Amino acid sequence: MKKINDDTVRWGVIGVGDVCEVKSAPAMQLLPDSELVAVMRRDEAKVKDYADRHGVSQWFTDADALIQSDSVNAIYIATPPHLHKDFVIKAAEAGKPVYVEKPMARTYAECLEMVHICEQANVPLYVAYYRRALPHFVKIKELIEEGVIGEIRHVQILLNQPLMTAVGDGAPQDNWRVNPALAGGGYFYDLASHQLDFLDYALGPISTASGAVANQAGAYAAEDMVVAHFQFESGVMGSGAWSFSAGEACDHTVIYGAKGSISYETFGAGKLVLSLPDQEDQFFEFDLPKHIQMPLIELINDDILGRGLSPSIGRSAMRTNKVMEDICGSPS
Template identity: 30%
Template sequence: MSSSIGWGLIGASNVARQWIVDAIRAQPDSEILNVLSSSEERGARFATENGIPAHTTDIDAILTDANVNAVYISTANQFHCSQTLAAASAGKNILCEKPVALSIDDARKMIAACRDAGVVLAVNHHLRCNAMHQKLQQLLEAGAIGQLNAVRVFHANFLPQALQGWRVNDPNGGGLILDSTIHDIDTLRFLIGSNPTHVMAMTQSGRLAHDGVEDGIMVVMRFPGDVLVQIHGSYTVPFSEGGVEFYGSNGVLIGRDCMSQRAAGRLFMRNADGEKEIPVHHHNLYHYALAAFSNAVRGTGQPAATGEDGLAALAIALAIRESALTGRQVEVEIP
């Protein structure tokens, strides 16, 4: 392909408006050519507000455009699989929102279709692109706190009214686990470098969500090496500062204010010498992700989170959901 990347947005979403449009335009030789929305009115407004030359309600208008090399899929979760399969068949590279799909079978079909078509499939797990998490991963890999014993993740916040909708009323595609906890899962996989073997979970519902959709969760996970991990996630906790804590045999690494989409987070190490802050040089998470994706499309490197990363995170998330529904410890199987 030429060095220029033409984009089609499949979904006129809030995340596309707030983060992805800017991140695409921050890449050299990249432009957004069209946006799809099921609503003509919403699509027209999105295109006008974001300076996009065309909008459509027909996905084929994007997939048959030879100038479109890549698509960003941010429609409702139940459409990710069918739209990815259609895009792969049309030879388009794909950046898909999480969860990559709603079932393991669908995720595997998506990965296979993209592999067979020779196109890139990436999943928008943004937290692994946070500079603080990347610094933390380097320190863990270097053994800065000795043998890892336990981890705590705090990702509780209050979901704004504009983002509620399907997240709090769709028993299949909505809920905290596939919307937020799955980000924690991917971040833990990135930081620890392995997958959990077993999970247990309890959920809350009714504070914001309804019809049994979870809006709060506590998870316990066991990773290889007998490392225990706790996740607290919520849609209903205002004023909470998200963070992570890693406990090792020789010290503790603490990340504060590091579980959002912002280029933020402070990192501290606590050991026998006391507590000190570790310098972090921040960058825009989405600029970083889109740069990695663009390089992969041009044949250099891998996306920040691959389709396989998305599949693994989904498998763990579904195991957590099963545990919450059954009240049992669930063994994790990564396809």
């Protein structure tokens, strides 16, 4: 069933910033039956500059004007999370499919409200957990479903990064990624959300989760250390540790089965390692697209045009917010 009365998805972007330079929005110009027709940012000089450099015909400094534009029939929300809910509601009220950046919102309650509003309006809601469509993650899911490593037993995640006090928009006080009021949490919400969402996709929903958090370096308000354990509905167990003030970087996830294991980096190249007893490790490597969200956006376009299904939607993405909230504790 088509989600729009058109044969072309004509995207309008709210919050056209860094993520739209290469990762996402250019794909909307390159895919068949897809156009990027309008962009919005409050800073007039910056939004005009983006439109000029990327060949976008319309630019706005007012989000409501873009949402209501007759030229736009689908909305991409690329703002920090604290603005997601209000813009999703406005897009739903305008009857336009909406694609929102991850994490889906600051809290699980905001996610629930977004999902309910979109369902009541009969408007599809998609979320930018694009690893669900990248080739090496698709391969991991295929190996699991084919039973190559047997029945899954447990998962281990380890992510260490050096202290980052000037990432994103500058110093900590200006960096929304480490401001819980804007992001819901810190880098855990920004990065672990990708890891937990993919595991939801590959292994099914997580039913219970708990953890402990700390601010060890004291460089900003958000947590910089998280440890967690969780269990999937299937009975698979999981654990994880995330440090964002470690001296040595590490990005390593292992999925253990009864017959072997799969290991990979979440934020590295398109590689994975299949380990089976009494066999040499098998290495798989895939080229990643220049515009990293392109495979997912293509699936979303197909969904909107009634010729496929998106693997990342509001109802799946809100589960990831729930897990992160259970690990870190409910927001005050």
